[in-house]
Amino acid sequence: MGYTGSLTQSAAWKDLQEHYSRISDHHMRDWFNEDPNRFDTFQLEAAGLTLDYSKNRITEDTMSLLLSLAREQDLPAKIGAMFNGETINRSENRPALHTALRNFGDRDIMVDGENIMPEIRETVHRMEEFCWKIRRNQWRGYTNKPFTDVVSIGIGGSFLGPKLASSALKPYWDSRLNIHYLANIDGSHITEILKRLDPATTLFIIQSKSFGTQETLKNANACRQWFLDNGGTEGDLCKHFTAVSSNVEKATAFGISEENIFPMWDWVGGRYSLWSAIGLPLALAIGIDNFRDLLRGAYLMDEHFRTAPLEHNMPVIMALLGVWYVNFFGVNSHAILPYDHYLRSLPAHLQQLDMESNGKSVTIDGSKVNYNTGPVIWGGVGTNGQHAFHQLLHQGTHFSPCDFIMPMNSHNPIDNFHAMLVSNCLSQSQALLQGKSEDEAIEELVASGMSKAEAMVLAPHKVIPGNRPSNTLYFPKSTPQVVGALIALYEHKVAAQGMLWDVNSFDQWGVELGKKLGNKVLDALESQSAPDGFDGSTNGLINAFHRMQKLL
Incomplete structure (x- = not known):
């Protein structure tokens, strides 16, 4: 067995903290300029999916240290325990065997x-x-x-x-x-x-x-x-x-x-x-x-997750990147951006999958964690999001790592629609990476005919910091097998993150509390008597319900 003490006291965690202090101010633009092979270095294929994770604030040293953390946390053994049907959901005394x-x-x-x-x-x-x-x-x-x-x-x-x-x-x-x-x-x-x-x-x-x-x-x-x-x-x-x-x-x-x-x-x-x-x-x-075929695609991803070495394991790499941002950069959200109309429900599914699984504040043994766990998952489909929330992604005061998800072929090819859709996807991840400096903004404005003085006034509003990380998951087409592999990929990414954080990703006691309280509130709403036994706000809202019901 590996390290069993507090996660934040592990040798790999401390090495990552020191590494973060050295590279956190570096811009990904420079890394791409220095390394023409970066795209090939940080790319993986599994079960019909390809992951480009080169647009992340990482070096090869970062990945080496993150993989050391995974080994210290006995990640391979924990993955094996899940597939072997061991009782990894300890609070409910159950295995987690959806893979079966x-x-x-x-x-x-x-x-x-x-x-x-x-x-x-x-x-x-x-x-x-x-x-x-x-x-x-x-x-x-x-x-x-x-x-x-x-x-x-x-x-x-x-x-x-x-x-x-x-x-x-x-x-x-x-x-x-x-x-x-x-x-x-x-x-x-x-x-x-x-x-x-x-x-x-x-x-x-x-x-x-x-x-x-x-x-x-x-x-x-x-x-x-x-x-x-x-x-x-x-x-x-x-x-x-x-x-x-x-x-x-x-x-x-x-x-x-x-x-x-x-x-x-x-x-x-x-x-x-x-x-x-x-x-x-x-x-x-x-x-x-x-x-x-959907099941078969998930099975192929299962076998990849179960057998691939950590450094070539797609769910593990995605999980480690999440830990890197949540625990070292202080990120608290992650955006899911499918560029495919048919995948428009993916963000909602992943909200439950991730937030219900890893929205935890105690470890498996019941000890309170002293580090952040699951992020807020959100997102939206295609170019619609570009005209809505991408503004925050590009120029907001905090950054949210993004997963761009994109089939290279459409089920409904019309004119050059799909090429335009893919171009939007690629340009958004490129813009998040590159950004635009103030000098570049001034030069652009002057070239458009604006005076230098006017350009200097407007330029700060057009500065985009860039250096904002993203993954791109791509595949030939959204077939049943590919969709199965995609969903299973995220299941295993979430499970691996939970294993790294030492939390139980397979219970949801917070949901249970809401259900129990909901029954009590329902009784009070259906009663004609004044509510009792709740906090002042809930009592007031129950009274408001009674009052407004009588108005109609």
């Missing part, structure tokens, strides 16, 4: 002495049969019409991952099926979905491990009542409602046939559940063969 869901190898994976691979493969086979029946019109609604719409009811990981993959793979959808995702507990959301649907041709998939998640169950019951109010009967429910849940008793009481209930397992966290039967709406949309 896409295991195309012949390795047995054991949980409590039992090989879980046969049950996983059987579930995929059941998903295949289910998809075949729906897509071939063998399973129809209560009026014998084929299904035209599928509504997936879930929240958190049961919503964000499938929604991302569904959007990313829209070119592969069966045009006969429309997929809708219902998550938010908001009357406007469910109303806008249901008013466009015909209950006779709509299939519902309820996604809840416990079959008791407040938001999911509320939406599910509303959909059930809508179905009954618009022509369906209790006996017809089994034709229109299915579930992904471990609570078979509650799902059957709802009206779902047991053969239409797909399993969920404790060793799969919600934000990693896309690869399980939670991905059923996606499989219906794109077909089981494309769904298997």
Whole structure:
């Protein structure tokens, strides 16, 4: 075993602090001028993806020191423990085995002495049969019409991952099926979905491990009542409602046939559940063969993460760069910038994946950390962001490292649209790197016809510091296999960062507290008596709710 004391007291950490003090003021422009091979030096390929990380505030010495930190923190052993099914989620006494869901190898994976691979493969086979029946019109609604719409009811990981993959793979959808995702507990959301649907041709998939998640169950019951109010009967429910849940008793009481209930397992966290039967709406949309290709892409990234040396390991390199910025530069946010309309849901998925995983302030053994952990994840799609928040990226008082994500080919080639899109992506990362000095701004303004005096007044407003880091992830096209590899890459990057910070990336107790308090607040909102037992602000807001409800 390696170093087991406080992270900040490790030899590698102290070496990195000293190294940071020497290079933190250096400009990446100079490093590119000095080294014509920098692009080749800081580039990796894995599972169909290529990572250019040359536009980072690093030297080869930086990477060597970061890799030393990874070895001191026993990162290879921790990665192995995850894949071997050890109980790495200690606060919940569980392994984290989402990788088993896409295991195309012949390795047995054991949980409590039992090989879980046969049950996983059987579930995929059941998903295949289910998809075949729906897509071939063998399973129809209560009026014998084929299904035209599928509504997936879930929240958190049961919503964000499938929604991302569904959007990313829209070119592969069966045009006969429309997929809708219902998550938010908001009357406007469910109303806008249901008013466009015909209950006779709509299939519902309820996604809840416990079959008791407040938001999911509320939406599910509303959909059930809508179905009954618009022509369906209790006996017809089994034709229109299915579930992904471990609570078979509650799902059957709802009206779902047991053969239409797909399993969920404790060793799969919600934000990693896309690869399980939670991905059923996606499989219906794109077909089981494309769904298997998604799994295969994730498996290829799994094998890369599991076996590649640290210095050539894409998720590890990305994790180390994150530690470098968060813990040594004091950065507190990271931007995800996909230049692909179909990947527009990626920032939202990665918000949950990263912030729910590494938004922690104690180590695995319960000790309070004395260093920063997960950053705020944010972002937006393509050139839209350039006309919105990129201003802060270029000229703000603090910097946010960026991941530019870009397919080199479009599913919908029109004129030179895609070349223009790629040019915007490349020019943004170039501008973040290079910036513009005051002298350059003055020269540019004078060349445009402005007097030197006027130029000197305006120039400070046009100065862009540059030296702002970014990664560029690129690939030939957004295929199912590539999308699977991309999502798995970020899963492993987040896990590796958690391992480096010695936090549990697989629990989310902060989320649980909000759920418990929400139930108490709901009771007070539905009561006509004055609230009691809350803080003054919450009491006041509950009273305001009561007051304003009476006004309408």
